[in-house]
Amino acid sequence: xxxxxxxxxxxxxxxxxxxxxxxxxxxxxxxxxxxxxxxxxxxxxxxxxxxxxxxxxxxxxxxxxxxxxxxxxxxxxxxxxxxxxxxxxxxxxxxxxxxxx
Amino acid sequence: xxxxxxxxxxxxxxxxxxxxxxxxxxxxxxxxxxxxxxxxxxxxxxxxxxxxxxxxxxxxxxxxxxxxxxxxxxxxxxxxxxxxxxxxxxxxxxxxxxxxxxxxxxxxxxxxxxxxxxxxxxxxxxxxxxxxxxxxxxxxxxxxxxxxxxxxxxxxxxxxxxxxxxxxxxx
Numbered sequence: 706x707x708x709x710x711x712x713x714x715x716x717x718x719x720x721x722x723x724x725x726x727x728x729x730x731x732x733x734x735x736x737x738x739x740x741x742x743x744x745x746x747x748x749x750x751x752x753x754x755x756x757x758x759x760x761x762x763x764x765x766x767x768x769x770x771x772x773x774x775x776x777x778x779x780x781x782x783x784x785x786x787x788x789x790x791x792x793x794x795x796x797x798x799x800x801x802x803x804x805x806x
Numbered sequence: 807x808x809x810x811x812x813x814x815x816x817x818x819x820x821x822x823x824x825x826x827x828x829x830x831x832x833x834x835x836x837x838x839x840x841x842x843x844x845x846x847x848x849x850x851x852x853x854x855x856x857x858x859x860x861x862x863x864x865x866x867x868x869x870x871x872x873x874x875x876x877x878x879x880x881x882x883x884x885x886x887x888x889x890x891x892x893x894x895x896x897x898x899x900x901x902x903x904x905x906x907x908x909x910x911x912x913x914x915x916x917x918x919x920x921x922x923x924x925x926x927x928x929x930x931x932x933x934x935x936x937x938x939x940x941x942x943x944x945x946x947x948x949x950x951x952x953x954x955x956x957x958x959x960x961x962x963x964x965x966x967x968x969x970x971x972x973x974x975x976x977x
Contacts, residue, residue, distance in 0.1 A: 706854035707810045710922045713851070716818045718912040720844075722905050723825045729901035732893075735834050735880055739841050742872070743825055746848055749864075757855040758925045762937050765860050766946055769938065772860075772867050773953040777960035779872050783879045784964035790883050799893045 713754040720747035734786050734796040738779075745775050813854070821847040833887060834880045838873055845869040857933040 720743060727740025749768045756764025786796060793800050824844040831837045845868045852861035880886060931937055942950055 706813060707808070707924070708814045710925065711916055711919070712814060712818075713855075715913070715916055716821065718909065718916065719822060720825055720848075722909040722912070723822070723829060725908060726901060726905040727829045729905065730898050731829065733834065733885075735876065735885060736829075736837050739828060739837055739876065742841065742868075743828070743844065746845060746868070749860075750848055750851060753852050753855050753857045753860060756857065756933075757928075758922060760926045760928050760932065762933060762941055765857050765933055765938055766941055768857070768860050769863065769942065770946075770949060770953060772863055774956065776867060776872055777956050779875055780960045780964045781967070783875055784967040787879060787883065788967050790885070796883065796885055 710754055710758045714751055717747045717751040717754065720744075720750065732797050732799055734789070734798050737798065738782055738786070742775065742779070745771060817847055817850055821851075835877065835886050838876045838880060841876075842869045842873045845873070855933075856928055859933060859935045859938045 724740045724742075724744030724747060727743065728737050731737050731740065749771055752764045752768050752771075756762065756768075789801060790796055821844055824840045824847065828837045828840040828844065831840060845864060849861045849864040849869070852858075852864060
């Protein structure tokens with residue numbers, strides 16, 4: 706695909722911004738978590754784009770590790786959400802205010 | 807407009823549309839399915855950027871394993887329609903304003919950056935499983951093994967977190 710690198714970086718930035726918006730606006734913990742995945746994915750797109758720009762495979766290795774760590778993060782995060790749901794019967798993040806001062 | 811630009815803008819429109827639907831959908835299952843579509847679109851971008859191995863990993867690990875885990879948890883909790891009431895009325899407008907500010911800053915940085923030279927031509931070997939595997943198992947073998955340890959720790963952690971609390975001892 707022969708488009709300027711800046712187009713792809715722009716798309717990556719837009720996707721990242723939408724992920725930020727999702728984390729800030731939605732109160733449903735699972736949708737917030739999916740927005741975090743969207744942000745990680747936007748960063749992956751930027752890394753792959755720069756790997757192509759510099760014709761260097763190391764950028765792709767980075768994405769490999771990011772996907773591996775994201776898998777671990779999702780496993781622990783969803784386990785936390787399940788644990789919170791068991792005690793609060795809600796996944797509204799505003800309900801988790803037990804430590805509020 | 808060249809054919810490449812048509813492909814790029816078509817795929818970019820699909821990616822942004824699915825992300826927007828993911829954010830706006832009231833049903834978590836629809837959100838997860840839109841996110842799968844978004845990951846698939848990004849995987850096509852990876853393919854077009856000569857990252858074949860990473861594209862297939864994106865499809866199998868991200869769109870496959872991770873999103874199935876999300877769907878499983880949504881359905882396990884029966885949380886499809888648990889919509890929440892906004893507790894802070896000013897939160898959404900402030901969040902939108904901050905996001906627009908962030909996007910504006912990123913656009914400014916992008917416009918001020920020097921125009922990059924067009925990327926060099928690469929052969930079909932670039933980004934193939936062979937090339938990625940060669941580098942992964944020579945220079946990056948230690949991080950690779952640490953990742954496997956991290957996945958093991960995450961698995962044990964997930965099991966411990968969702969385990970039933972022990973019943974009190976019978977007298």
